[in-house]
Amino acid sequence: MAVTREWSGHDVAAAVEAAVPGAVAKADAVACFLKPEHLVEAMQALRTGPETDFVHLTNLCGVDYWDHFEVVYHIQSFVRNQICTVKVECWDRETPVVPSVVPVWHGAWMQECEAYDLFGIRFEGHPNLHRILLWDGFPGWPLRKDFLSMPGGLQPGLNEFAGTARREAPPVRPVE
Amino acid sequence: MTDTIKSEPFVLNIGPQHPSTHGVFRIKATVDGEKVIDAEMVMGYLHRSMEKLAEERTYVQNIPFTDRTDYLSSMSNNLGYCLAVEKLAGIDVPDRGNAIRVIMAEFQRLASHCMAVGAFTNDTGAWQTPVMWCFREREKILDLFEMTCGARLTCNYMRIGGVAFDLPASFVPAARKLVQTLPGFIDEMESLLVANEIFIVRTRGVGVLTPEMATNASLSGPMLRGSGIAWDLRKADSYCGYDKYDFEIPIGYRGDSYDRFLVRLEEMRQSVKIIKQALDGLPGGPHSTQVPLALRPPKGEAYARVEGPRGELGYYVVSDEGPSPHRFHIRPPSFINLSALKEMTVGGSVADAIVVLGSIDIVVGEIDR
Numbered sequence: 188m189a190v191t192r193e194w195s196g197h198d199v200a201a202a203v204e205a206a207v208p209g210a211v212a213k214a215d216a217v218a219c220f221l222k223p224e225h226l227v228e229a230m231q232a233l234r235t236g237p238e239t240d241f242v243h244l245t246n247l248c249g250v251d252y253w254d255h256f257e258v259v260y261h262i263q264s265f266v267r268n269q270i271c272t273v274k275v276e277c278w279d280r281e282t283p284v285v286p287s288v289v290p291v292w293h294g295a296w297m298q299e300c301e302a303y304d305l306f307g308i309r310f311e312g313h314p315n316l317h318r319i320l321l322w323d324g325f326p327g328w329p330l331r332k333d334f335l336s337m338p339g340g341l342q343p344g345l346n347e348f349a350g351t352a353r354r355e356a357p358p359v360r361p362v363e
Numbered sequence: 364m365t366d367t368i369k370s371e372p373f374v375l376n377i378g379p380q381h382p383s384t385h386g387v388f389r390i391k392a393t394v395d396g397e398k399v400i401d402a403e404m405v406m407g408y409l410h411r412s413m414e415k416l417a418e419e420r421t422y423v424q425n426i427p428f429t430d431r432t433d434y435l436s437s438m439s440n441n442l443g444y445c446l447a448v449e450k451l452a453g454i455d456v457p458d459r460g461n462a463i464r465v466i467m468a469e470f471q472r473l474a475s476h477c478m479a480v481g482a483f484t485n486d487t488g489a490w491q492t493p494v495m496w497c498f499r500e501r502e503k504i505l506d507l508f509e510m511t512c513g514a515r516l517t518c519n520y521m522r523i524g525g526v527a528f529d530l531p532a533s534f535v536p537a538a539r540k541l542v543q544t545l546p547g548f549i550d551e552m553e554s555l556l557v558a559n560e561i562f563i564v565r566t567r568g569v570g571v572l573t574p575e576m577a578t579n580a581s582l583s584g585p586m587l588r589g590s591g592i593a594w595d596l597r598k599a600d601s602y603c604g605y606d607k608y609d610f611e612i613p614i615g616y617r618g619d620s621y622d623r624f625l626v627r628l629e630e631m632r633q634s635v636k637i638i639k640q641a642l643d644g645l646p647g648g649p650h651s652t653q654v655p656l657a658l659r660p661p662k663g664e665a666y667a668r669v670e671g672p673r674g675e676l677g678y679y680v681v682s683d684e685g686p687s688p689h690r691f692h693i694r695p696p697s698f699i700n701l702s703a704l705k706e707m708t709v710g711g712s713v714a715d716a717i718v719v720l721g722s723i724d725i726v727v728g729e730i731d732r
Binding site: 189191217242243244245246248250251259261265268272290291292294295296297298301305319320322323329331334 | 407410412414415428576578579580581582583585592594598599600606663664666669675677679681689690692694698699701703711713731732
């Protein structure tokens with residue numbers, strides 16, 4: 188029975204550290220967190236390394252954790268049948284910027300556009316970052332947690348949202 | 364003579380309201396004469412922000428949303444989402460539930476590929492006859508779905524921990540009867556199209572993708588296998604007990620539209636083979652485990668994927684121990700398969716662009732979500 192091997196974050200961190208020293212911010216059981224300044228270099232190393240061989244960027248998405256954003260990359264290898272999770276944290280909520288991985292995987296092109304469209308995360312170095320699903324000039328970034336709640340919050344009219352029916356932060360803040 | 368005729372590039376709008384775009388999808392093609400020199404995709408006409416809606420609803424309430432992303436393969440979408448939540452919450456599925464899931468997912472692949480093959484022949488100019496033949500067979504599969512869960516397109520049949528209800532008594536005989544007739548239909552389609560000269564001229568060498576390009580552009584499913592990479596999640600990561608079934612991974616070796624078509628035809632045969640084995644070995648026992656309706660998975664995240672008809676269909680679910688997911692992300696195969704559209708269409712003619720789009724087999728409900 189063939190099962191895809193899921194690398195733990197610590198394994199990925201060890202592989203990245205061997206190729207690009209100082210690129211790992213932290214690691215847990217699920218994911219390896221990379222430093223944004225070394226992201227492209229470390230991803231390139233993961234893609235081309237013979238042990239890692241993560242040639243296929245499967246999934247790229249943003250997640251909002253109220254006080255920071257994460258960009259999640261799921262990358263996999265066909266030959267070695269393995270997948271791993273790499274993340275980048277972005278603590279600047281006003282102007283979140285993360286380097287683009289389009290130079291490493293062309294498949295990141297549209298997924299980064301989508302993350303920009305829905306979270307407002309700028310991917311620096313992306314060749315053509317634009318709003319891909321929503322129209323230019325859409326107010327706000329809908330998948331952010333502080334964007335208004337949907338039920339009853341949306342008023343007729345395309346260009347404005349009535350009131351300030353914004354979500355409140357959760358009672359328990361995430362522990363860092 | 365030819366160098367005295369001047370042509371200027373101009374923008375040709377393909378879609379959004381056009382039968383060949385398979386939905387509300389638009390290509391802004393810059394053409395020089397008949398040759399496409401640039402192609403820009405415009406999408407989002409069907410955007411319903413399901414990922415945001417899902418954050419307001421419980422885990423079980425989200426299952427009907429997954430029907431409505433890829434409305435041509437709702438069973439596969441249900442399955443992908445349920446697998447992600449099961450992985451997150453650590454829920455096991457009984458053997459019968461897994462076998463029913465496999466049967467339904469494979470029937471869904473057959474129905475979806477019928478649609479893909481039929482619409483693709485429509486795009487190449489075989490106007491309406493093959494697509495109606497495919498629809499005829501697809502209807503029979505949808506009848507089986509209707510018999511099981513009451514719905515034909517938006518099935519909402521899978522549940523977290525299994526399936527919604529057991530198969531009706533008349534399902535297995537009807538399914539057996541159908542899988543006896545389906546290979547004949549596939550052979551018939553093949554005999555009409557595979558050696559058809561017009562069809563070959565229209566598709567052979569159109570939209571060629573090398574394996575390197577296909578990998579780098581994150582393609583999956585028949586797009587990837589058409590380029591010669593034997594990657595199928597049913598084999599590689601055998602969820603739902605797919606390792607118990609004997610089947611092959613068909614691959615193409617030229618990476619053009621014709622090979623992708625052949626891969627889909629052969630996958631239909633393999634699906635029939637899997638369904639036959641699953642019906643023969645259908646275990647008894649419960650079809651589902653009891654899962655609380657207000658499910659609160661432990662804090663964490665899970666990424667589960669299935670081999671949908673269009674490729675890798677992934678669901679990324681993040682839980683904060685609440686009754687609804689903190690983040691719900693769909694990895695839509697047809698959205699990401701469009702990454703290589705520009706590379707495939709530029710340099711060809713406008714008519715080839717339509718063929719390439721048909722060979723990708725997009726579903727706009729899934730692209731825009």
